[in-house]
Amino acid sequence: MTFADLGLSPELLKAVEDAGYTEPTPIQAQAIPPVLMMKDLIGIAQTGTGKTASFVLPMIDILNHGRRRALMPRSLILAPTRELAAQVAENFEKYGKNHDLTLALLIGGVQMGDQLKALDEGVDVLIATPGRLMDLFERGKILLNGCELLVIDEADRMLDMGFIPDIEFICSKLPETRQTMLFSATMPPPIEKLAKKFLNNPKRIEVSRAATTNKDITAFKIPVKSRQKRETLTWLLRHDLVETAIVFSNRKTTVRELNKALQREGFASSEIHGDMDQSSRIAELNRFKAGEVNILVASDVAARGLDIKGVSHVFNYDTPWHPDDYVHRIGRTGRAGAKGRAFTFVAEDDAEAIANVEKLTGSAIPVFGKKDVRVELAAAPEKQPDREVEDKNEADERPKRGRGRKNSEESVEAAPDKAESPKREPKARSEATKPARASRRRDADEESVPAGEWNGPQPGFLGVSALGN
Numbered sequence: 001m002t003f004a005d006l007g008l009s010p011e012l013l014k015a016v017e018d019a020g021y022t023e024p025t026p027i028q029a030q031a032i033p034p035v036l037m038m039k040d041l042i043g044i045a046q047t048g049t050g051k052t053a054s055f056v057l058p059m060i061d062i063l064n065h066g067r068r069r070a071l072m073p074r075s076l077i078l079a080p081t082r083e084l085a086a087q088v089a090e091n092f093e094k095y096g097k098n099h100d101l102t103l104a105l106l107i108g109g110v111q112m113g114d115q116l117k118a119l120d121e122g123v124d125v126l127i128a129t130p131g132r133l134m135d136l137f138e139r140g141k142i143l144l145n146g147c148e149l150l151v152i153d154e155a156d157r158m159l160d161m162g163f164i165p166d167i168e169f170i171c172s173k174l175p176e177t178r179q180t181m182l183f184s185a186t187m188p189p190p191i192e193k194l195a196k197k198f199l200n201n202p203k204r205i206e207v208s209r210a211a212t213t214n215k216d217i218t219a220f221k222i223p224v225k226s227r228q229k230r231e232t233l234t235w236l237l238r239h240d241l242v243e244t245a246i247v248f249s250n251r252k253t254t255v256r257e258l259n260k261a262l263q264r265e266g267f268a269s270s271e272i273h274g275d276m277d278q279s280s281r282i283a284e285l286n287r288f289k290a291g292e293v294n295i296l297v298a299s300d301v302a303a304r305g306l307d308i309k310g311v312s313h314v315f316n317y318d319t320p321w322h323p324d325d326y327v328h329r330i331g332r333t334g335r336a337g338a339k340g341r342a343f344t345f346v347a348e349d350d351a352e353a354i355a356n357v358e359k360l361t362g363s364a365i366p367v368f369g370k371k372d373v374r375v376e377l378a379a380a381p382e383k384q385p386d387r388e389v390e391d392k393n394e395a396d397e398r399p400k401r402g403r404g405r406k407n408s409e410e411s412v413e414a415a416p417d418k419a420e421s422p423k424r425e426p427k428a429r430s431e432a433t434k435p436a437r438a439s440r441r442r443d444a445d446e447e448s449v450p451a452g453e454w455n456g457p458q459p460g461f462l463g464v465s466a467l468g469n
């Protein structure tokens with residue numbers, strides 16, 4: 001099936017083609033035709049499957065016919081976070097470039113001036129977070145009785161953030177005759193109740209079981225003591241072929257501290273959290289998208305709505321408090337058919353949280369073990385001469401410490417195969433637990449370990465025997 005089979009206009013098909021897409025995802029293939037037929041819709045799909053385009057594309061064609069009026073948006077899209085709202089706006093700009101449609105983005109953290117000016121001129125599409133929309137509505141700056149189409153995006157996140165009462169109020173101010181779409185990755189009972197109240201005989205589309213994770217993501221959990229989390233993270237960042245990564249933490253203070261620690265270790269990292277103003281958050285996201293930094297330390301403001309290509313890894317530095325957040329966090333990798341890896345650190349006090357995650361997803365997350373390690377060997381050839389010189393220099397210094405010349409020569413000859421030497425084992429373990437030193441000079445031990453052999457910071461883990469399986 002192609003997008004041309006879905007009934008979209010030639011202008012829209014050209015924009016989709018220019019964006020590099022040829023075949024719709026399952027949620028897009030099933031959702032676009034009924035939306036074009038003006039039916040109410042409930043769409044359930046895991047994150048990263050193209051939910052946004054499944055309502056943006058048909059909306060563009062629907063709204064192409066009609067006239068906009070001041071203060072009265074023709075359609076409304078509600079999103080739980082500023083980042084998700086901005087992501088939706090980017091989709092409209094990308095796919096609607098061949099249509100004469102205007103949009104306004106109403107989000108907190110920025111001045112209202114430009115937003116009010118856009119509303120005064122009239123908009124076809126209003127994309128808003130509930131808080132800012134309620135604020136403007138109560139000030140009489142916006143009228144909702146001309147809205148023909150409503151989209152509630154990431155409804156389960158709306159529930160988690162306490163926005164359901166606001167959404168019920170907003171829906172009560174909209175015309176009774178309208179088209180309503182509700183999209184979510186999970187469907188808890190309060191969302192089902194909301195759908196029954198405000199949707200009229202909706203078509204239900206479920207392309208994957210609720211709360212399942214993407215099959216393209218390889219996920220692990222790592223039992224680890226709280227004080228060893230940082231050491232374990234830096235080891236994985238250096239050894240698991242990390243290209244770009246998002247590191248999630250439950251607390252904003254941890255986000256700030258961890259970002260500073262990673263920068264001290266020599267990583268190109270940045271941070272994003274709820275205490276930052278919107279312009280700063282956008283600036284840091286743009287740096288991450290542009291490749292100026294390849295590690296983004298984030299709170300859950302980045303768990304949903306961020307569609308950043310090429311994120312190879314997600315690290316849950318803290319096991320998420322809400323199990324739904326696990327699905328959305330790891331969904332930042334493995335997008336658009338790419339493969340991704342996700343690691344969740346499980347400290348002693350995370351037993352209940354990880355149990356809730358596994359209950360929600362319906363499967364146990366495998367424990368990270370020896371067979372799962374991916375030691376980075378790609379950079380070894382060009383660095384190897386320097387390490388050999390350094391190892392030889394170390395060997396030349398040994399007689400000064402009281403060792404004989406014969407022992408020194410034997411050590412040099414054995415250097416390429418240190419893993420078999422009992423005398424060198426204690427030092428190998430010491431170096432493995434010092435990530436800062438490893439960043440300046442990686443031991444020959446690390447480069448000689450074949451992919452799949454465990455060489456990580458064993459003292460940081462609980463249940464070492466499990467990791468050896």
